Amino acid sequence: MTIRQPEATGRKATLIYSTVSVGAAALFAGTSWARGYPGVAVWGGAAWVLLLSFIITMPLVSSLIRSRQASGRQM
Amino acid sequence: MSMRRVHLKLGGLSCASCVQTIETALKRTPGIAEAAVNFAAQKATVTYDPAVLDLKAIEQAITGVGYEVESEELLLTVHGMGSPHCAQVIEQGVSRLDGVAGVTANFSAGTARVSYHPGIITPAEIKRVIRELGYEAEEKLEGAAALDREREARQREIRRQGTYLAISVPLSLVVMAGTFRDYWVLSSFVPAFLSNNFVLLLLTAPIVLGPGRQFVVNSWNGLRHGVTDMNLLYATGIGAAFLIAVLNTFWPDAGFGGEKAVFYESAALLTAFIILGRFLEALTRGRTSEAIRKLMSLQPKIARVRRDGQDREIPADEVLQGDLVLVRPGERIPVDGVVREGYSAVDESMLTGESLPVEKQAGDEVIGGTMNKTGAFTFEATKVGRETALAQIIQLVETAQASKAPIQKLADWVAGHFILGVHALALAVFVFWFFAGYQLFFDPSSRFILSPAALGSIGVFGFSLLLSITVLIISCPCAVGLATPSAMMAGTGKGAEHGVLFKGADAIEATAKLHAVIFDKTGTLTRGEPSVTDVVPVGGVARDEVLRLAAVAEKHSEHPLGEAIVRGAEAAGLPVRAAESFQAIPGHGVEAEAEGRKVLLGNRRLMAERVVDAGPLLPIAERLEDEGKTAMFVAVDGRAAGVIAVADTLKPYSTEAVRLLRRMGLEVAMITGDNLRTAAAIARQVGITRVLAEVLPEEKAAQVRALQAEGKRVAMVGDGINDAPALAAADVGVAIGSGTDVAKETGHVILIKDDLRDVVVAMQIGRRTMRKVRENLFWAFIYNLAGIPIGAGLLYPFFKVVVSPELAAFFMATSSVSVTLNTLLLKRYRPSIAAIRVEGGARIPAPTPGLAGSGR
Numbered sequence: 001m002t003i004r005q006p007e008a009t010g011r012k013a014t015l016i017y018s019t020v021s022v023g024a025a026a027l028f029a030g031t032s033w034a035r036g037y038p039g040v041a042v043w044g045g046a047a048w049v050l051l052l053s054f055i056i057t058m059p060l061v062s063s064l065i066r067s068r069q070a071s072g073r074q075m
Numbered sequence: 076m077s078m079r080r081v082h083l084k085l086g087g088l089s090c091a092s093c094v095q096t097i098e099t100a101l102k103r104t105p106g107i108a109e110a111a112v113n114f115a116a117q118k119a120t121v122t123y124d125p126a127v128l129d130l131k132a133i134e135q136a137i138t139g140v141g142y143e144v145e146s147e148e149l150l151l152t153v154h155g156m157g158s159p160h161c162a163q164v165i166e167q168g169v170s171r172l173d174g175v176a177g178v179t180a181n182f183s184a185g186t187a188r189v190s191y192h193p194g195i196i197t198p199a200e201i202k203r204v205i206r207e208l209g210y211e212a213e214e215k216l217e218g219a220a221a222l223d224r225e226r227e228a229r230q231r232e233i234r235r236q237g238t239y240l241a242i243s244v245p246l247s248l249v250v251m252a253g254t255f256r257d258y259w260v261l262s263s264f265v266p267a268f269l270s271n272n273f274v275l276l277l278l279t280a281p282i283v284l285g286p287g288r289q290f291v292v293n294s295w296n297g298l299r300h301g302v303t304d305m306n307l308l309y310a311t312g313i314g315a316a317f318l319i320a321v322l323n324t325f326w327p328d329a330g331f332g333g334e335k336a337v338f339y340e341s342a343a344l345l346t347a348f349i350i351l352g353r354f355l356e357a358l359t360r361g362r363t364s365e366a367i368r369k370l371m372s373l374q375p376k377i378a379r380v381r382r383d384g385q386d387r388e389i390p391a392d393e394v395l396q397g398d399l400v401l402v403r404p405g406e407r408i409p410v411d412g413v414v415r416e417g418y419s420a421v422d423e424s425m426l427t428g429e430s431l432p433v434e435k436q437a438g439d440e441v442i443g444g445t446m447n448k449t450g451a452f453t454f455e456a457t458k459v460g461r462e463t464a465l466a467q468i469i470q471l472v473e474t475a476q477a478s479k480a481p482i483q484k485l486a487d488w489v490a491g492h493f494i495l496g497v498h499a500l501a502l503a504v505f506v507f508w509f510f511a512g513y514q515l516f517f518d519p520s521s522r523f524i525l526s527p528a529a530l531g532s533i534g535v536f537g538f539s540l541l542l543s544i545t546v547l548i549i550s551c552p553c554a555v556g557l558a559t560p561s562a563m564m565a566g567t568g569k570g571a572e573h574g575v576l577f578k579g580a581d582a583i584e585a586t587a588k589l590h591a592v593i594f595d596k597t598g599t600l601t602r603g604e605p606s607v608t609d610v611v612p613v614g615g616v617a618r619d620e621v622l623r624l625a626a627v628a629e630k631h632s633e634h635p636l637g638e639a640i641v642r643g644a645e646a647a648g649l650p651v652r653a654a655e656s657f658q659a660i661p662g663h664g665v666e667a668e669a670e671g672r673k674v675l676l677g678n679r680r681l682m683a684e685r686v687v688d689a690g691p692l693l694p695i696a697e698r699l700e701d702e703g704k705t706a707m708f709v710a711v712d713g714r715a716a717g718v719i720a721v722a723d724t725l726k727p728y729s730t731e732a733v734r735l736l737r738r739m740g741l742e743v744a745m746i747t748g749d750n751l752r753t754a755a756a757i758a759r760q761v762g763i764t765r766v767l768a769e770v771l772p773e774e775k776a777a778q779v780r781a782l783q784a785e786g787k788r789v790a791m792v793g794d795g796i797n798d799a800p801a802l803a804a805a806d807v808g809v810a811i812g813s814g815t816d817v818a819k820e821t822g823h824v825i826l827i828k829d830d831l832r833d834v835v836v837a838m839q840i841g842r843r844t845m846r847k848v849r850e851n852l853f854w855a856f857i858y859n860l861a862g863i864p865i866g867a868g869l870l871y872p873f874f875k876v877v878v879s880p881e882l883a884a885f886f887m888a889t890s891s892v893s894v895t896l897n898t899l900l901l902k903r904y905r906p907s908i909a910a911i912r913v914e915g916g917a918r919i920p921a922p923t924p925g926l927a928g929s930g931r
Contacts, residue, residue: 037535048315048543
C-alpha cells in the first residue's frame with residue numbers, strides 16, 4: 001500500500017502550478033517592462049513573484065487535484 | 076470491524092502547520108479512521124483498521140510527507156544462541172510482532188538489538204517472546220536508560236538550539252553595532268572596520284548558513300512533498316534579506332538600494348530571534364511533559380521475589396502474577412498486589428495525591444510505584460506489566476496529552492492555512508508597492524520604526540521587497556503551535572499530580588465550560604451502607620445500654636440494618652456478646668434474650684404485637700423518619716427503652732465539595748433511586764436544592780439529557796461502573812474513587828481517591844487550563860494581528876516609517892516568549908483544595924461510622 005499520489009497526478013499538478021506561477025511572473029515582467037521599470041526591478045520582481053506564486057499555488061493545486069482524483073475514484 | 080489505536084512518536088515537526096500536514100496525510104490513507112497529532116508532545120494518535128492496513132503503511136503515510144516515526148531501541152543479552160541460525164530464529168520471531176520496527180540478532184556477541192514503538196509493545200513483551208522461542212533474554216544495563224531517551228532527545232534539541240542561539244545572538248549584535256556605527260554614540264567605541272559591508276558579510280554568513288540553514292532544509296523537505304510550513308516563511312525572509320545585502324555589497328549599482336541599503340543586520344537578527352523562539356519552544360515541550368516522566372520514574376527497576384523458596388532480585392517488569400514480592404522500608408513497591416504478611420505504612424501521595432501514609436496489613440491492596448515507609452512486608456503480585464495502576468495511569472495521561480481539544484483543532488487549522496494566506500498577502504503587498512505605493516508615497520528620508528537607519532536611495536524593487544519580507548515575518552503565527560497543547564499538557568499533568576485523570580484534552584475543555592453537576596447519591600455523596608446515626612433512650616435507660624442490648628440482639632443477624640447496629644456499637648467501644656437466644660421475625664424485627672433480659676428490636680407492628688407501649692417512642696421516630704432515617708424501636712423486658720435510627724450517611728467532605736462547587740457558580744443536583752423523603756433529607760444535609768428522586772438506574776442517563784435540554788452543560792459524578800450510561804451521556808462524566816482500576820472506568824475524568832473534593836480540583840484545573848489556553852492564543856495572535864497592517868506599510872503614507880524585518884522578528888519572538896512564560900506559570904498553580912488538604916493533612920478526621928448526633 002502507498003499513500004503517494006500516482007505519478008500522473010503529480011505531473012498534472014506540477015504542470016498546472018508551474019504554468020500559473022510562470023504566467024504570473026511573466027505578467028509581472030511584461031507589465032513592469034511596459035511601464036519602463038529598470039531591468040533589475042523587472043527581473044528581480046518577476047523572480048520574487050514567481051517564488052511566491054509557486055509557494056501559494058503548489059499546495060493548493062496539489063490538494064485540489066488529489067481530492068478530485070479521490071472523488072473520481074469513489075464515483 | 077475492530078479498530079486499533081496506536082501512539083507514535085514523531086520526528087521532524089518544526090511548527091504548528093506540520094500538524095495539519097501529517098493529519099491530512101493520515102486521514103487520506105484508507106483504513107485510518109482518526110488521526111490526531113500533538114505538536115507539543117510530538118506524538119500522533121492513530122485509530123486504524125488492522126484488517127485494511129498495518130503499521131508500516133501508517134509509517135509510510137507519515138514519512139511520505141517528510142516526517143519521521145521515531146522508535147525506541149532495546150539492547151538485549153540473549154543466552155542460549157548455539158548457532159547463527161538461532162539469531163535468524165530470533166529475528167524472524169521478533170520482527171513479526173506488532174510494534175517492532177526492526178531487529179538484529181548477533182550470534183557472536185550474544186545480543187539482539189530491537190527497534191520498537193513503545194506505544195504498541197513493551198520491552199517485557201519482546202523478552203517474553205524471545206523466551207518462548209527458547210532463549211533467555213535480559214535487558215543490557217544501558218537499556219535501563221531507555222526510559223530517559225525521550226528526555227535526552229529533548230535535551231539534544233534544547234542543546235542544539237541553545238548552541239545556535241549562542242552563535243547567532245553575539246554575532247548579530249556585532250553585525251547590528253557595525254551597521255549602525257554611524258548613529259548615536261556608537262562611532263566612539265565600535266571599530267570602523269565593522270561597518271564595512273564585506274566584514275558584515277563575513278559576520279552574517281555563519282549565522283545564515285549555520286543556524287539559519289535548518290529553515291531552508293526543513294522548508295525544502297516540505298516543498299518536495301508539496302507542503303508549506305513556517306520554515307518557508309523564515310527561509311524566504313532570511314534568504315531574501317541576505318541575498319539583497321550580498322547583491323548590494325558586490326554590485327551596489329544594480330538598483331537594489333546601493334551600498335547603504337544592505338540588510339545584513341536584518342538577516343542576522345531575524346535568524347537570532349527565530350532561533351530564540353525555537354529554543355523556548357524546545358524548553359516548553361520538555362517542561363510540559365514532565366508529568367509523564369515523573370510518573371515513569373516511580374516505577375522501580377528491580378523487584379525482590381520469592382521463587383522456589385529463594386529470594387532473588389529480578390527486573391521489575393519480569394514479576395509474574397502470583398509472585399510473592401518482598402518490600403523493605405524505604406523501597407518502592409514494584410507492582411500491584413495484596414499484602415500477605417507484615418505491616419507497614421505506605422506513602423501513596425504520588426499516585427493519589429493523598430498526603431497521609433496509608434497503613435497496610437495482610438489483605439490490604441498495595442499499588443506499584445508507591446513508597447513503603449516504615450515496616451517490611453510480603454505481598455502477592457496481582458497486576459503486573461501494563462495491568463498495574465501506574466502503567467494504566469501513564470497510558471491514560473499519555474493518551475490525554477496526545478489528544479486534541481476542539482479549540483486546538485481550530486488553532487491548528489488556522490496555523491495550517493495561515494502560511495498560504497501570509498504568502499498571498501506578501502505577494503499583494505509587493506505588487507501594490509511596486510506598481511503604485513512607491514511612486515505615490517516614497518520619501519528617501521523615511522526611516523524604520525525604532526531604528527536610526529534611513530531608507531535612502533532604495534529603489535522600487537528593494538522597497539517593495541522589504542515590505543513584502545516584513546509581512547512574511549510579522550505574520551508568522553509561530554507561537555500558535557504551542558499555545559494550546561502546551562497548556563493542555565501542563566493541565567493534564569497537574570491533574571495527575573492531584574489524583575485527577577483527564578482522559579483527553581476535550582475533557583479539560585468540557586470541564587471548564589460546565590453549568591451543572593449532578594451527583595449520584597448512593598456510594599458517591601453517601602457511603603452506600605447504613606450506619607447508626609441516632610440513639611435516643613427513654614424511660615431512664617442509658618444511651619449506651621440501649622445500643623449495646625440492641626447490638627447483642629442483632630449479633631447473629633444478617634440484615635443490613637442489624638449489621639449497622641452491631642458496627643455502631645463496636646465503633647463506640649461497647650462489648651457485644653452473643654445473645655442466649657435469638658429469633659428473627661420477618662418483616663418486623665428480632666427478639667432475643669440477653670443477660671437474662673428480653674430484648675425486642677423492630678418496627679411499630681412488632682411493638683404492637685408484643686403489647687409494648689410505644690407511645691413515648693412515636694414522636695421521636697416520626698422526627699427521625701422525617702430526616703430520611705429508618706427508626707427502630709427498642710424494648711427491654713416489655714418496656715420501651717429507646718429508638719435507634721439508621722441511615723446511609725454522608726461521606727466526609729461531601730458537604731464541603733458541594734459548597735465549593737456552588738461557590739464556583741455551578742448548579743448542583745442529586746440523583747437517586749430512593750424515595751423523595753429520604754433523598755430530600757440527604758440533600759438538605761449536603762446543601763443541594765435540586766433533587767432528582769425515584770430515578771431507576773436505567774433512567775439516570777435520560778435525566779442527564781433532560782438537564783442538557785435546558786441548555787446546560789452537565790457533569791455527572793458517580794460510580795464508574797454502575798453509573799456508566801449516565802456518565803457517558805453527560806458532557807463530562809466523573810468516575811470517582813476508582814482506586815487502581817483506572818482503565819476500566821467509564822467517564823471523561825477519573826478520580827483515583829474517594830474524595831469528593833477532587834471534583835472541585837478537576838473543575839479548578841479545567842478552568843485554569845482553559846484560561847491559560849485563551850491567554851496563550853491571545854499572545855500568539857495579538858502581535859501578528861497588530862503587526863500585519865504596520866508591516867504592510869499602512870502607516871507609511873502618513874508617518875513615513877516602516878517596520879524593519881528584524882523588528883518584525885522581534886515581535887514574533889516576543890509572542891513565543893509570552894506563550895512560554897504564560898504556560899510555565901501553570902506549573903506553579905495549585906488548586907485551592909489541594910493547598911487546604913496539605914496544610915490540614917494531619918487533622919483530616921477519620922470518619923466514625925454513625926453516631927453523629929447521637930444522644931439527642
